[in-house]
Amino acid sequence: MTIQAIDGVLQQLQTASLQASNKSSETSNQVDFGATMKAALDKISETQTSARAQAQDFEMGKPGVALNDVMVDLQKSSISMQMGIQVRNKLVSAYTDVMNMQV
Numbered sequence: 792m793t794i795q796a797i798d799g800v801l802q803q804l805q806t807a808s809l810q811a812s813n814k815s816s817e818t819s820n821q822v823d824f825g826a827t828m829k830a831a832l833d834k835i836s837e838t839q840t841s842a843r844a845q846a847q848d849f850e851m852g853k854p855g856v857a858l859n860d861v862m863v864d865l866q867k868s869s870i871s872m873q874m875g876i877q878v879r880n881k882l883v884s885a886y887t888d889v890m891n892m893q894v
Contacts, residue, residue, distance in 0.1 A: 800827070800831060803822050803827050806822050807822045807824070807827075810822065831875070831878075832875065834871070835871045835872060835874075835875045838864075838867060838868045838871050839868045839871075839872065841864065841868075842861075842864040842865045842867065842868035843868075845860065845861050845864050846861050846864075846865060849861045
């Protein structure tokens with residue numbers, strides 16, 4: 792993910808945190824969790840698709856595609872996928888913790 796995308800996700804999480812702590816003060820600026828997750832997953836998919844396309848362009852010998860750019864984009868893609876997997880793991884863990892709570 793790019794720095795802007797990470798900053799955007801952090802800003803959305805901070806907004807959601809503020810809303811959770813101040814439920815009665817502000818109700819007009821709500822963040823949809825599902826939409827936020829879908830946007831993050833779409834960004835991961837877009838990053839992977841872009842990196843694969845650039846790698847393929849390099850393999851085909853297209854001019855203007857440098858190896859260092861390809862490697863950096865592939866690494867960004869890998870890191871964003873790892874981050875997505877870790878977020879999913881944390882969500883599953885939180886879900887199981889909530890489900891195992893005794894009422």
